Amino acid sequence: MIERLETSARMSKIVRHxxxxxxxxxxxxxxxxxxxxxxxxxxxxxxxxxxxxxxxxILQAIIWLADMSDFAEMNAVWDEWVPEGHAPARACGEAKLARPQLGVEIIITAACD
Structure with missing residues:
Protein backbone atom coordinates (compact mmCIF):
# COMPACT_ATOMS: atom_id res chain seq x y z
CA MET A 1 0.00 0.00 0.00
CA ILE A 2 1.19 3.52 -0.79
CA GLU A 3 0.35 6.21 1.76
CA ARG A 4 0.68 9.91 0.90
CA LEU A 5 0.74 12.59 3.59
CA GLU A 6 0.44 16.36 3.25
CA THR A 7 -0.66 15.99 -0.36
CA SER A 8 -1.54 18.79 -2.76
CA ALA A 9 -2.32 18.77 -6.47
CA ARG A 10 1.41 19.07 -7.20
CA MET A 11 3.11 16.76 -4.69
CA SER A 12 3.08 14.94 -1.38
CA LYS A 13 5.51 16.00 1.34
CA ILE A 14 5.71 12.40 2.58
CA VAL A 15 5.17 9.09 0.78
CA ARG A 16 5.36 5.75 2.63
CA HIS A 17 5.68 2.43 0.84
CA ILE A 58 17.90 7.76 7.00
CA LEU A 59 19.00 5.62 4.09
CA GLN A 60 19.93 8.28 1.54
CA ALA A 61 20.30 12.04 1.30
CA ILE A 62 20.58 14.05 -1.88
CA ILE A 63 21.75 17.62 -1.33
CA TRP A 64 21.63 20.40 -3.90
CA LEU A 65 23.60 23.57 -3.35
CA ALA A 66 23.10 26.69 -5.46
CA ASP A 67 26.87 27.24 -5.18
CA MET A 68 29.41 24.52 -4.32
CA SER A 69 31.52 27.14 -2.56
CA ASP A 70 28.98 26.68 0.31
CA PHE A 71 29.87 22.98 0.65
CA ALA A 72 31.99 23.31 3.81
CA GLU A 73 29.48 25.61 5.55
CA MET A 74 26.59 23.24 4.80
CA ASN A 75 28.67 20.23 5.89
CA ALA A 76 29.43 21.84 9.26
CA VAL A 77 25.69 21.90 10.03
CA TRP A 78 25.05 18.48 8.48
CA ASP A 79 27.85 16.84 10.48
CA GLU A 80 26.38 18.15 13.77
CA TRP A 81 22.89 16.94 12.79
CA VAL A 82 23.61 13.35 11.63
CA PRO A 83 23.77 10.89 14.54
CA GLU A 84 27.22 9.36 14.94
CA GLY A 85 27.40 5.97 13.27
CA HIS A 86 24.25 6.59 11.21
CA ALA A 87 25.53 8.55 8.22
CA PRO A 88 23.37 7.75 5.18
CA ALA A 89 24.45 7.22 1.59
CA ARG A 90 24.76 10.78 0.31
CA ALA A 91 25.29 12.81 -2.82
CA CYS A 92 25.80 16.55 -3.13
CA GLY A 93 25.80 18.61 -6.29
CA GLU A 94 25.29 22.10 -7.59
CA ALA A 95 21.98 23.10 -9.17
CA LYS A 96 19.91 26.16 -9.91
CA LEU A 97 17.20 26.05 -7.23
CA ALA A 98 13.55 27.14 -7.49
CA ARG A 99 14.11 30.67 -6.11
CA PRO A 100 17.26 32.83 -6.23
CA GLN A 101 17.42 33.25 -2.43
CA LEU A 102 17.60 29.49 -1.85
CA GLY A 103 21.06 28.08 -1.23
CA VAL A 104 20.34 24.47 -0.27
CA GLU A 105 17.73 21.77 -0.85
CA ILE A 106 17.79 18.33 0.77
CA ILE A 107 15.90 15.19 -0.33
CA ILE A 108 15.66 12.31 2.15
CA THR A 109 14.77 8.61 1.91
CA ALA A 110 14.45 6.72 5.21
CA ALA A 111 13.30 3.44 6.68
CA CYS A 112 10.02 3.69 8.60
CA ASP A 113 7.67 1.62 10.73
Whole structure:
Protein backbone atom coordinates (compact mmCIF):
# COMPACT_ATOMS: atom_id res chain seq x y z
CA MET A 1 0.00 0.00 0.00
CA ILE A 2 1.19 3.52 -0.79
CA GLU A 3 0.35 6.21 1.76
CA ARG A 4 0.68 9.91 0.90
CA LEU A 5 0.74 12.59 3.59
CA GLU A 6 0.44 16.36 3.25
CA THR A 7 -0.66 15.99 -0.36
CA SER A 8 -1.54 18.79 -2.76
CA ALA A 9 -2.32 18.77 -6.47
CA ARG A 10 1.41 19.07 -7.20
CA MET A 11 3.11 16.76 -4.69
CA SER A 12 3.08 14.94 -1.38
CA LYS A 13 5.51 16.00 1.34
CA ILE A 14 5.71 12.40 2.58
CA VAL A 15 5.17 9.09 0.78
CA ARG A 16 5.36 5.75 2.63
CA HIS A 17 5.68 2.43 0.84
CA UNK A 18 6.94 -1.00 1.95
CA UNK A 19 8.77 0.31 5.02
CA UNK A 20 10.40 3.20 3.17
CA UNK A 21 9.69 6.89 3.67
CA UNK A 22 10.29 9.37 0.84
CA UNK A 23 10.37 13.09 1.65
CA UNK A 24 9.95 15.85 -0.89
CA UNK A 25 12.87 18.26 -1.21
CA UNK A 26 13.20 20.56 1.79
CA UNK A 27 14.55 24.10 1.78
CA UNK A 28 15.05 26.49 4.67
CA UNK A 29 14.74 30.14 5.50
CA UNK A 30 17.67 32.39 6.37
CA UNK A 31 20.31 34.67 4.93
CA UNK A 32 23.25 32.26 5.24
CA UNK A 33 23.80 28.64 4.23
CA UNK A 34 24.19 27.80 7.93
CA UNK A 35 20.75 29.26 8.72
CA UNK A 36 19.11 27.70 5.68
CA UNK A 37 20.63 24.28 6.36
CA UNK A 38 19.58 24.33 10.02
CA UNK A 39 16.02 25.33 9.11
CA UNK A 40 15.89 22.76 6.32
CA UNK A 41 17.04 19.97 8.63
CA UNK A 42 14.52 21.05 11.26
CA UNK A 43 11.81 20.59 8.62
CA UNK A 44 13.26 17.18 7.75
CA UNK A 45 13.08 16.21 11.45
CA UNK A 46 9.38 17.17 11.59
CA UNK A 47 8.54 15.19 8.43
CA UNK A 48 10.53 12.15 9.58
CA UNK A 49 8.62 12.14 12.86
CA UNK A 50 5.27 12.55 11.13
CA UNK A 51 6.16 9.70 8.77
CA UNK A 52 7.24 7.33 11.55
CA UNK A 53 11.00 7.58 11.17
CA UNK A 54 14.00 9.44 12.55
CA UNK A 55 17.50 10.69 11.71
CA UNK A 56 19.12 7.38 12.59
CA UNK A 57 16.95 5.59 9.99
CA ILE A 58 17.90 7.76 7.00
CA LEU A 59 19.00 5.62 4.09
CA GLN A 60 19.93 8.28 1.54
CA ALA A 61 20.30 12.04 1.30
CA ILE A 62 20.58 14.05 -1.88
CA ILE A 63 21.75 17.62 -1.33
CA TRP A 64 21.63 20.40 -3.90
CA LEU A 65 23.60 23.57 -3.35
CA ALA A 66 23.10 26.69 -5.46
CA ASP A 67 26.87 27.24 -5.18
CA MET A 68 29.41 24.52 -4.32
CA SER A 69 31.52 27.14 -2.56
CA ASP A 70 28.98 26.68 0.31
CA PHE A 71 29.87 22.98 0.65
CA ALA A 72 31.99 23.31 3.81
CA GLU A 73 29.48 25.61 5.55
CA MET A 74 26.59 23.24 4.80
CA ASN A 75 28.67 20.23 5.89
CA ALA A 76 29.43 21.84 9.26
CA VAL A 77 25.69 21.90 10.03
CA TRP A 78 25.05 18.48 8.48
CA ASP A 79 27.85 16.84 10.48
CA GLU A 80 26.38 18.15 13.77
CA TRP A 81 22.89 16.94 12.79
CA VAL A 82 23.61 13.35 11.63
CA PRO A 83 23.77 10.89 14.54
CA GLU A 84 27.22 9.36 14.94
CA GLY A 85 27.40 5.97 13.27
CA HIS A 86 24.25 6.59 11.21
CA ALA A 87 25.53 8.55 8.22
CA PRO A 88 23.37 7.75 5.18
CA ALA A 89 24.45 7.22 1.59
CA ARG A 90 24.76 10.78 0.31
CA ALA A 91 25.29 12.81 -2.82
CA CYS A 92 25.80 16.55 -3.13
CA GLY A 93 25.80 18.61 -6.29
CA GLU A 94 25.29 22.10 -7.59
CA ALA A 95 21.98 23.10 -9.17
CA LYS A 96 19.91 26.16 -9.91
CA LEU A 97 17.20 26.05 -7.23
CA ALA A 98 13.55 27.14 -7.49
CA ARG A 99 14.11 30.67 -6.11
CA PRO A 100 17.26 32.83 -6.23
CA GLN A 101 17.42 33.25 -2.43
CA LEU A 102 17.60 29.49 -1.85
CA GLY A 103 21.06 28.08 -1.23
CA VAL A 104 20.34 24.47 -0.27
CA GLU A 105 17.73 21.77 -0.85
CA ILE A 106 17.79 18.33 0.77
CA ILE A 107 15.90 15.19 -0.33
CA ILE A 108 15.66 12.31 2.15
CA THR A 109 14.77 8.61 1.91
CA ALA A 110 14.45 6.72 5.21
CA ALA A 111 13.30 3.44 6.68
CA CYS A 112 10.02 3.69 8.60
CA ASP A 113 7.67 1.62 10.73
Missing amino acids: NGTLYLCGQVGAGDTITEQTRDCLSRVDALLEKGGSSRDR
